[in-house]
Amino acid sequence: MATSHETAVGSEISGILGGASEAPVFLKRVSFDTFDNRDARDFSLTLRATHRSYTYSYRSRTFLCGIDQNDYSESALDWLIEVLVEDGDEIIALRVIDPGSRMAAGLSMQEKMYRKDADLLMERILQKNEESKAISVMVEFAMGKVTTTLLHRIHIYQPDSLIIGTRGKGLGLQSLLPGSISKYCLATSPVPVIVVRPDRKREEAKSKRLANPLRQSYVEILEKSNSSMDFRTLNQSTQAEKPSSTIKSHFGIFGGSKYKRLSV
Secondary structure, eight states: OOOOOEEEOOGGGHHHHOOTTSOOSEEEEEEEEOTTOTTOSSOEEEEEEEETTOOOOTTOOEEEEEEOSSHHHHHHHHHIIIIIOOTTOEEEEEEEEOTTSGGGSSHHHHHHHHHHHHHHHHHHHHHHOTTOOOOEEEEEEEESOHHHHHHHHHHHHOOSEEEEEOOOSSSSGGGSOTTOHHHHHHHHOSSOEEEEOOHHHHHHHHHHHHHOTTOOOHHHHHHHSOOOSOHHHHHHHHHHHSOTTOOOOEEEEOTTOSOEEEEO
């Protein structure tokens, strides 16, 4: 049965989000919970946390981020919060539990673990928001096949983009593992998909690009062109707008497809 209640953020993150004597920066609540309802059509647990200064507007964006137990999904979440999210945006962190997995076996014994994992994921997300951006956060644990559940949630939430992690070594589709979730999403998602590699992979790829004399950066092309644009001013303004850990991005639209792909 669905329940709803508001609680203050745990004391372990009070140092980041506000002291115990202050009004809580984020209010948390359980907005939907059918994990213990055997008559429910789908098993699902949804937690919400909203910054006290959060306001939805026409400029607000929704980012759906696929989460699992791999490190690279955590890297995708880090990148999303650090680079993309701004005040007024919403993050939906979705973890899909496959009914055929060992984790789903003996569901009655796993309910407490699911709820605990969801709480921990929510608090990790709030901890990552070190700049205290005025955002709304949703954590959903859903039972079902990963691919179909992802597409179903895209249809429900209508996010501006889908963010997923990958352990792929390259930037192109050929670098993704056959049958991987990231490759499936790139081929079927009706919304733009952003594929994020772990920090180490991104840094290695960046170093190789910089060391390759055959590769030219955008700024180098501007330098050698006859454009009247002052590339130094452009470069300085770009650096000022981007965080220090910004990774060079590659964006492409594949012919015949309705999706856009951004790999970082």
